[in-house]
Amino acid sequence: MEQRTSLQKSELGDVLREMLLIRRFEEKVEERFRAGELPGFLHVAIGQEACAVGVCRALEDGDVIASTHRAHGHTLAKGTHPNELMAELYGKAEGCSHGYGGSMHLYDVERGNMGANAVIGGGLPHVTGAALAFQMRGEPRVAVAFFGDGATNIGTFHEALNLAQLWKVPAVFVLEDNKWAESTPESQHSPIRDLSERAKAFGMKAMKADGQDVEAVYKTARKALDQARGGEGPVFLHLDTVRFSGHYIGDPQVYRDRDEAKELRATRDPIESLRAKLEVSDDDFAILDAEVTEIVEASVEFAKNGTDPAPEDALKNVFA
């Protein structure tokens, strides 16, 4: 096991590429949805790329994640190929959930993705349980949950974190605090301003990082994982991030101040920050952009050429 506490300089080019891939993927998903090609409804995580990439890069083999309804970024960052993710959004058999789940039920068990969840907080107790299993079996694995600020109010959040801390299981609870629960700003859904206080209420260690700075996310995530993995109890990782888009694709965001959103885009873009830090030229960035765009477009082709499940397949997989 490598004892790396921060991202290496040599990796940062890859990290930028990865975040940009997620960004272009999400933008493509928005575009294809508006074109009427994607069934159901979707939630993109544009602006939150650094959280997904920073945390997932910090994981070791065998660590598992559970995610939210806004899971495309986590899914890609945890290693699912864009083809399989896009195919799932198109409802094809080649999709990571074979067409059974869709955007909010993305699973890639082989790659340690225990699934997105359409119920707010639905996966939090599973992470407690998975961590419990690792502890009982003596495995050096950590279970990581992603959730948003809205989820810190729901019953499962309190119950799962309480139990996790009580039993000191190797879990990390990652709060992607984008200050919005659907259309409700944090100031209107929580009586406290600093949600890390919630962790303290359980006696759980809380760590904070700027969710738009992928290096900071990585560094703090490593610390959190080390603590959990070391048997010192679960960690609450509070990432301060920004949701550039609406809650769901097509959300007119009537509840949001347009100028505020614009300003955030201009000043808090994790990709732009890293790019600036690495001093990537326009030409080089264009090459990078073209590469990831090609991958994304290929994934759309892959998905469109995919196989529709047989209607009768609906009756499979009900029972093992």
Next chain:
Amino acid sequence: MATEVILPRLGQGMESGTIVRWLKSEGEPVAKGEPLFELDTDKVTQEVEAEASGVLLKIAVSAGEVPVGETVAFIGEAGEDVPEVAGIAPASPAPVEARNSLLQAKEEPAPVATPSGNGRIKASPLARRLARERGIDLATLRGTGPEGRIVADDVSGAEAGTTVEAAASNSLLQAAPVPSGQVERVPLTNIRRTIARRLTEAWQIPVFQLQASADMTRVNALVARLRERDPDVRITVTDVLTKVCAQALMRHREVNAEFTEEAILIHPSANVGLAVAAPQGLVVPVIHGAERLSVVEIAHVRADLVGRARENKLRAEDLEGGTFTISNLGMFAVQSFTAVLNPPQAAIVAVGATEDRVVPVAGGTAVRPMVTLTGTFDHRAVDGAPAAAFLQSSKESLEDPGLAL
């Protein structure tokens, strides 16, 4: 007094039947509802149930053809006297008079059901099924279940005097005998109306008929041998005919056809319909893919279809898809007849009685069991030559069944 066992009318138009064998012996106890003897109408063989319990005192007719309504046995208490058989008049051809005589033979009138106020008869699903199977009219029963519901016990306990002929008749007729001299009105059932409409349509089609006679020696031997080998299956001549015609249709595909305004449709498979006189009327259940079935398999399918036809339990798929029909009146003294086409089919074969005739054989004469087949063909779809070739194939296969292999 001993109960007479009469030969029942099992289907509309049935005038007689052949007792094949008795399933109980004289002196044996018999329970009501138990199979008593096997009756062969040449379309189908059926078990006839005893309509009374007691001891089978005497078998008046042990085997052979018997007119409907004739007394064939007596059931009563052991030691009872048994009257001479000659007293009962044989059934006449007219359905009404036949039923009159049967009714006169009965000892008690059947109890009449008191239906509920709005005319609906309350009966449990089980009671309805049993009544249907036994040909008992629910209206003649009294319900002893809650709210006057007719339950299974009421059906089992009923006098089965109103059995099969009640089912066979147009059911609106009353149980009382019709006084002579008055015109009887038999209201049209839906089946009757449908038959009338379809046959009127069929009559407008330009048809021609062809006739051929066949020596049934080998077929009779084949049927006997197959029956011996497989007594449960009871293969009939009709089964062999079905197979033979199916094969001939596959060899002469133009006859397995249907005329439409745009095209003549040639069907890929011989779905042979059999005209059956069921209690509710003439029905033509279909044996699908008869060319692919062995004679034994055809017998199974036919027995099932005819059985269900009798119980009015045919499903839509049993009646659909027919491409050809066989109508067999061979159990009557009908030498030959012309059947009306069964639209939209292009051909139908009418089968007469197999009777011994003197025929030329090898320069001399011999007596052979001969049958006359009359084919009726839709001239819009089929011409004379192919129709004749088809009939010839059929005749040849009957005379030498191996040719149908």
Next chain:
Amino acid sequence: MPELTYREAVRDALSTAMRQDDDVFIMGEDIAEMGGSMGVTAGMLEEFGSERVRNTPISEMALAGAAIGAAMQGMRPVAEIMYEDFMTLAAEQVVNQAAKLRYMSGGQLTVPVVFRTQGGAGWSPGAQHAQQLEAWFVHIPGLKVVFASTPEDVRGLLWSAIYDDNPVVFFEHRTLYPIKGDVPTEIEPIPIGRARVHRQGEDVTVIATGRLVHASLEAAEKAESDGISVEVVDPRTLQPLDEETLVSSVKKTNRAVVAHEAVTRMGFGAEVAAVLQYRAFDWLDAPIERVGAKFSPLPFAPVMENFVVPHAADVLDAIKRTVGKA
């Protein structure tokens, strides 16, 4: 043959599984030192220790959800939900998550978790501590539902539930815990999905679950002296339902009574009646009777509770109605 109480039979299944299999563990409220509110897990903390006999806080969602999470990682947890009424709290995890994870993942996940719970009236527990909610869970595709009524059945079926790879909601009945019954010396797994004919009869089939199995056997004895021959069948597994056994029985007797302690209206018995009506329509000589609790929350005062809840006398009345001797 050895004899165990229903309670001991449950404990025996849990303990035997835990002795031979490290992946099996139990969690629930007050199951450790106290041995469970119904005493089912008494002695297990001493034998297996607190790692494998885990008390949880009063948090049904975390309790159920953590069991699900551990099961997703390959363990075979048995979560005890203290009262059936609290399944309503755990329901989000049981219904939205456990039942559907395998399906939504396109077959990738297996969730071999058992949720054990108990309910049952007759002791004035009041409306929130005695519900019978099996109808909720048999309605959810992806869940297996078991409700055993004898020591032998509960032991054999709990064993099968633990080793079934699907989430199982395992109902026990509190009034049955003390009843004694013969059990095989070694645990004999009973297949999930198979009914049991307790008593053969000719005139009417009574299909009963839980406490009502015993009430029905009592009613059958009384009916016998009235000349009515009653067949009593316990489905044991409610989902998947052993339709074959139930339908053949009714085709034989031509009459059916379905009896459960749960509220009659919209209950599990309604589904059984529908299945029987459809598959044995032409065999029914009487309408199908249903016996269950009347349509009200459970009252506290004993006279009222007694009125609402079904008893052997109600089953006997139903039997008599089917044969027209009411």
